[in-house]
Amino acid sequence: MNEKTARLIRKFAENTQQNERALKTKWNEMSQDxxxxxxxxxxxxxxxxxxxDSASSEG
Structure with a gap:
């Protein structure tokens, strides 16, 4: 897993209220597809x- 993917997983976990570590473990168990x-x-x-978020902050 590279830094860009780790950052994406972190943001996804924050937005969906999921456990970041669990998502990373799931990621490592997945196939390429x-x-x-x-x-x-x-x-x-x-x-x-x-x-x-950005649209609502502008209005």
């Missing part, structure tokens, strides 16, 4: 929360 799909899911949720 599963990791790709999970990364896409995490990015969508993290970017979605960020977009909503």
């Amino acid at each position: 599963e990791r790709y799909a999970f990364r896409q899911e995490m990015q969508a949720k993290v970017e979605g929360v960020t977009a909503v």
Whole structure:
């Protein structure tokens, strides 16, 4: 796991109220295809929360 992935997992854990260490363990047990799909899911949720937060702070 690289630094960028660890940062993404950390943000995802904060946004979804999940245990960061459990997510990292789950990540290490996944195959490459599963990791790709999970990364896409995490990015969508993290970017979605960020977009909503920034939009609400502007208004």
